[in-house]
Structures are given as structure tokens and as C-alpha cells.
Amino acid sequence: GDSVTQMEGPVTLSEEAFLTxxxxxxxxxxxxxFWYVQYPxxxxxxxxxxxxxxxxxxxKGFEATYRKETTSFHLEKGSVQVxxxxxxxxxxxxxxNDMRFGAGTRLTVKP
Amino acid sequence: GAVVSQHxxxxxxxxxxxVKIECRSLDFQATTMFWYRQFPKxxxxxxxxxxxxxxxxxxQGVEKDKFLINHASLTLSTLTVTSxxxxxxxxxxxxxxxxxEQFFGPGTRLTVL
Numbered sequence: 001g002d003s004v005t006q007m008e009g010p011v012t013l014s015e016e017a018f019l020t021x022x023x024x025x026x027x028x029x030x031x032x033x034f035w036y037v038q039y040p041x042x043x044x045x046x047x048x049x050x051x052x053x054x055x056x057x058x059x060k061g062f063e064a065t066y067r068k069e070t071t072s073f074h075l076e077k078g079s080v081q082v083x084x085x086x087x088x089x090x091x092x093x094x095x096x097n098d099m100r101f102g103a104g105t106r107l108t109v110k111p
Numbered sequence: 112g113a114v115v116s117q118h119x120x121x122x123x124x125x126x127x128x129x130v131k132i133e134c135r136s137l138d139f140q141a142t143t144m145f146w147y148r149q150f151p152k153x154x155x156x157x158x159x160x161x162x163x164x165x166x167x168x169x170x171q172g173v174e175k176d177k178f179l180i181n182h183a184s185l186t187l188s189t190l191t192v193t194s195x196x197x198x199x200x201x202x203x204x205x206x207x208x209x210x211x212e213q214f215f216g217p218g219t220r221l222t223v224l
Contacts, residue, residue, distance in 0.1 A: 036215075043218050044206075098145070098160065099155075099206070102154055
């Protein structure tokens with residue numbers, strides 16, 4: 001079945017460092033791809049999404065491009081802040097519109 | 112944006128008791144709601160999909176008699192963990208699908224002693 005594999009954490013960065021969290025997927029058909037963020041003690045929030053190949057999702061300085069040729073949807077941010085510390089989940093919406101999640105990557109940004 | 116609430120946010124119960132968790136979509140109607148379980152340091156695992164007015168569809172390996180799901184209205188779904196055991200301790204998250212995307216609840220931390 002459809003699945004998502006993302007870079008395992010934890011990831012620790014200094015403030016203003018560049019962030020990349022890798023995500024690759026396996027799917028039949030053409031899934032929509034998502035990044036969700038979970039701040040400490042809270043539920044999931046949609047960070048960004050892309051619905052077709054070559055689409056770029058962006059929000060709050062984060063970006064990810066839907067790469068069909070490499071089946072990837074890597075999350076990037078040029079300059080992270082302490083407030084970005086959270087767990088990030090890559091996900092896809094499969095042919096049944098069910099969400100499939102990656103394992104999550106915990107990001108800690110230090111001042 | 113759309114809001115999904117869960118109640119309670121935390122619950123501690125004794126082994127053998129049942130616990131009900133409510134999930135509500137506050138400002139939209141959700142024909143489909145989802146229940147996920149999140150183990151420590153692991154991803155969300157879809158437990159079941161429920162459509163309003165019909166029986167839930169459970170993922171493989173999820174016991175339907177243990178995790179009872181009711182989706183009685185377009186804004187409310189409930190998950191009842193029956194005869195809870197310590198291994199059922201987890202973080203349970205519901206999600207409601209609106210017209211364009213899924214919205215997630217804040218989660219319920221269940222601890223079974």
C-alpha cells in the first residue's frame with residue numbers, strides 16, 4: 001500500500017541554521033502530499049501541501065516541492081527559529097483519501 | 112480555520128474500565144472522521160474511518176470490539192476503549208474531513224493503570 005518514509009530524528013539545529021527534512025513516498029496513482037507540524041502538547045496542524053507534481057507548498061518560511069521523478073517531498077527552511085521546535089510529519093493522501101503518515105521528525109532549535 | 116475539539120484531553124483510568132473520547136467539528140460538518148493512535152516516538156497509525164450514520168471501517172489489526180466508534184452526527188464522533196488495559200495507553204487523535212482537507216483534534220492522552 002501507499003506509504004511515507006521520512007528522515008528520522010531527532011534533529012538539533014542552532015537558530016538561523018538551514019533545515020532539510022527528507023521525505024519520500026510510495027504510492028499508486030497521484031497522491032496529494034502534506035507536511036504537518038505538532039507543537040509540544042498540541043495536535044497536528046497543516047503546515048503546507050502540494051497536490052500535483054512540481055507544485056511547491058510554502059508557509060511560514062517552510063517550503064517543499066512535489067518531485068514525482070524522485071518521489072520526494074523534502075521540507076526546507078532557510079533560517080530556523082526557536083519557535084520552530086516541534087515534530088514534523090510528512091503525509092500523503094492515498095487513493096481512498098486516507099492519510100498515511102511518516103514516522104515524524106523531532107526538531108529542536110537552540111538559541 | 113476549521114476547528115476540531117476532543118474531550119477529554121487527558122484521562123487516567125483503571126484496568127478493565129471503559130473510556131469514551133469525543134471528537135467534534137466545531138464550525139463545519141464532517142461526513143468522515145478518522146481516529147489515529149500515536150505511540151511514543153512513532154507515527155500516527157490510522158485506526159478506523161467513520162462515516163456519519165454508518166459503521167466504521169477498521170484498519171487491519173485493530174479490534175473493532177475493543178475500540179468502538181460511533182459517528183452519530185455530522186459534527187460528533189466518539190471512540191470508546193472498552194475494558195482498557197495498560198497496553199492501550201497512548202495518545203489518540205481524531206480528524207475530521209471538511210470539503211478540502213482534514214483537520215486534526217488536539218489529541219487525548221489515555222493512561223491505563
